[in-house]
Amino acid sequence: MPPVAPGPERFAGSFTYVGGQAQRDQVAVAIEATVMALNVLFRPIARKRITAGNPLREQISIAVVGKTVSVSFGADRKISGPFEGAAVSWTDEAGSPLKVTFSLVKGRIIMHCQGDGGARRNVFTLDESGDKLTMSVTMSSDRLPVPVKYALTYRRK
16 A cells, blocks of 8 residues: 655654665665666676665654754765755765755655766655655666666664
């Protein structure tokens, strides 16, 4: 059953990763599936870049004030922007520039990151209790024949 369409304030709080080794392994499998669809010569470089761009964050914090959302992936990775507003500037894990937009669709917060090399979409979904946060990730690029897709589970602190 899809989640109830709550206001975004419901997401406010801090969450700790609880997906365990099984989800860590799923991230590796998703990356490997994408890498194996590439030419054999590009695989080592692609594997390294995709893996570096997908660190598993142990903590996620979300704050909502009015029509602005802030998402923190640990102390060193924080981004804020308006829902349905103009893109804000940010950098990826390697320091490359990104444009980030936020939206609220069917009770989910969608964070879309666009850079020169491709795009990443994080979809944050809360279960009905509001205690379990799922972050579904899709990375895509013209250079990748298969997008990288995986989901991570967090529990409210």
